[in-house]
Amino acid sequence: MFEKKVNIYNVFELRCKTTCYFGVGAIEKMKDISEYLKNNNMKKVIVITDPVAYKVTGAWDVVTKYFKEYGIKYVLYDKVTPNPTVEQIDEATKLGKEFGAKAVLGIGGGSPIDTAKSVAVLLEYDGKTGSELYEGKFVPTKAKPIIAINTTHGTGTEVDRFAVASILEKEYKPAIAYDCIYPLFAIDDPKLMLTLPYKQTLYTSIDALNHITEAATTLSRNPYSILLAKETVRLIATYLPQALSNPNDLNARYWLLYASAIAGISFDNGLLHFTHALEHPLSAVKPDLAHGLGLAMLLPAVVKEIYPSVADILAEVYEPIVPGLKGNPGEAEAIAKGIENWLFNMGVTEKLSDIGFNEGHVDKLTELAMTTPSLGLLLSQAPIKAEREVIKRIYETSLRRM
Template sequence: MWERKVNIYNVFELRCKTTCYFGVGAIEKIKDIAEWLSSSKKDKVLIVSDPVAYKVTGAWDKVEKALKERNIGYVLYDKVTPNPTTDQIDEATKIGRDFGAEAVIGIGGGSPIDTAKSVAVLLEHKDKNARELYEGKFIPERAKPIIAINTTHGTGTEVDRFAVASILEKEYKPAIAYDVIYPTFAIDDPQLMVTLPYKQTLYTSIDALNHITEAATTLARNPYSILLAKETVRLIATYLPQALSNPNDLNARYYLLYASAIAGISFDNGLLHFTHALEHPLSAVKPELAHGLGLAMLLPAVVKEIYPSTAEILAEVYEPIVPGLKGNPAEAEKIAKGIEDWLFAMGVTQKLEDEGFKDSDIEKLTNLALTTPSLDLLLSVAPIKAEREVIARIYKNSLRRM
C-alpha cells in the first residue's frame, strides 16, 4: 500500500480554512503559534480542557513551556465533560472575561475544542450567554482567535466550523455552525493519541465514519465530500483494527487521525443529516452516553433507510467494509447488516436497549429530534424526507440487533 511511502514524521500544513499542522511531532508547532500570539499582541489566553486530556497526552508540557517562553499569560479551565454543557461554557467564559483573554486554546477531543470555540464567541459578545448562542438567539459576528490542539481521531472539529453543547434542563443538544469559529490554527499530532483508551479509540473513529456517511449522502453532497468519504472508509477499515490491537502504533494513529481530519472537511462541505440529528437526543437524555457509541448504534438503521435513494454512492464508499455491493436499492438490508456485523467485530456490541432505552422512549426521542434547535437544519438536507415515521423507525430498528 502507498501509505508506507509517506514519512509520518514530516509535519505538513493541511490547508483548509484552518491551518492545521499535521504529523508526528506537530505539537512542536505550538512554538510558532505562541510566536504568532505574541507578535499579534495577544498576550493573555484562556486554555480549555477536560481534567485528563491535556496532562496525560503530554500536550500541556509543550504548551505551557511555549507560552512562558513568549511571556504569554494564561488561565486554565479544565472542567469540560464529555457532551459539554452550556453551564460549563458560561463558567469558562467568565474566567476568560475576568482574565481579559485575547485568544482561546482548546486541548482535547471534540468536547474541549467545541467548548473553546463557544467561549471564543462569547468573549467577543459580552452581553450574551451560552444558552442564547445554542438556541440561536443571535448570530455571532466575531470570535477571539481559536487554537485547537486535538487529542482524538474522530470529531474533525479542529478543522471545521461546527460546535455542539447540551442544554441539560431542556434535554437539548443543539449544534452551531459559523465561519467565525474555524480555528485559526490546529495541531494534529498522532503522538497525542497513543494514550487514548480502547473504547475512545473505537468510538471516535466511528464518529468519523458517520461524518462521511452523512456528508456523502446529504442533499448538499458534492464530488469533494464523496471523494473524502471513500478514502475515510478505506483508512478506517485498514487502520482501526491495528490501533485497537496495538495502541502505540503511530502509523495506524496517523492514518486514523488523517481519516478524521478529512472526514471533518467532508462534512464541513457536505453537511450532516439523520445519524447526528438522532444521536443528539440520545446523549442529551443520557449525558454519560459516548457520542460515538450513540452514532454506532444508529448507523445501520440509518443506512437501511437512505440506501435506496443513495445506493450508487454508499455501495462504492462502503466497499472496504461491505464488499461486493452493486448499488442496487434492494441491497439496503444487506449493507445495513454488513455494517452492523463490522461494528460488532470491532467491539461495538451494544444497541439502544443495552444502554437503557426502551420502545416507550421512541416518541420522546422523536420529538426531541424534531424540536431541538438546529437539528431541523440537519434533517432538512437528509436524502429522504425526514418524516416523523422515518425517525421513529430508525430509533426502533436501533433498539436491538438486526
C-alpha cells in the same frame, strides 16, 4: 498502498479554512503559534480542556514551555466533560473575561475544542450566554482567535466550523455552525493519541465514519465530500483494527487521525443528516453516553433507510467494509447488516436497549430530534424526507440487533 511511502514524521500544513499542523511532532509547532500570539498582541490566553487529556497526552508540558518562552500568560479552565454543557461554557467565559483573554486554546477532543469555540464567541459578546448561542437567539459574526490541539481521531472539529453543547434542563443538544469559529491554527499530532483508551479509540473513529456517511449522501453532497468519504472508510477499515490491537502503533494512529481530519472537511462541505440529528437526543437524555457509541447504534438503521435513494454512492464508499455491493436499492438490508456485523467485530456490541432505551422512549426521542434547535437543518439535508415515521422507525430498528 501509498501510505507506505509517506513519512509520518514530516509535519505538513493541511490547509483548509484552518491552518492545521499535521504529523508526528506537530505539537512542537506551539513554538510558532506562541510567537504568533506574542507578535499579534495576544499575550493573554484562556486554555479550555478536560481534567485529564491535556496532561496525560504530554501536550501541556509543551504548551507551557513555549508560553513561558514567549511571555504568554494564561488562565486554565479544565472542567469540560463529555457532552459539554452551556453552564460550563458560561463559567469558562466568565473566567476568560475576568482575565482579559485575547485568544482561546482548546486542548482535547470534540468536547474541549467545541467549548473553546463557544467561549471564543461569547468573549466578543457581552451579556450573551451559552444558551442564547445554542438556541439561536443571536447570530455571531466574530470570535476571539481559536487554537485547537486535538487529542482524538474522530471529531474533525479542529478543522471545521461546527460546535455542539447540551442544554440539560431542556434535554437539548444543539449544534452551531459559523465561519467565525474556524480555528486559526490546529495541531494534529498522532503522538497525542497514544494514550487514547480502547473504547475512545473505537468510538471516535466511528464518529468520523458517520461524518462521511452523512456528508456523502446529504442533499448538499458534492464530488469533494464523496471523494473524502471514500478515503475515510478505506483508512478506517485498514487502520482501526491495528490501533485497537496495538494502541502504540503510531502509523495506525497517524492514518486514523488523517481520516478524522478529512472526514471533518468532508462534512464541512457536505453537511450532516439523520445519524447526528438522532444521536443528539440520545446523549442529551443520557449525558454519560459516548457520542460515538450513540452514532454506532444508529448507523445501520440509518443506512437501511437511505440506501435505496443513494445506493450507488454508499455501495462505492462502503466497499472496504461491505464488499461486493452492486448499488441496487434492494441491497439496503444487506449493507445495514454488513455494517452492523463490522461494528460488532470491532467491539461495538451494544444497541439502544442495552443502554436503557426501550419502545417507550421512541416518541420522546423523535420529538426531541424534530424540535431541538438546529437539528431541523440537519434533517432537511437528508436524502429522503425526514418524516416523523421515518425517524421513529430508525430509533425502533436501533433498539436491537437486526
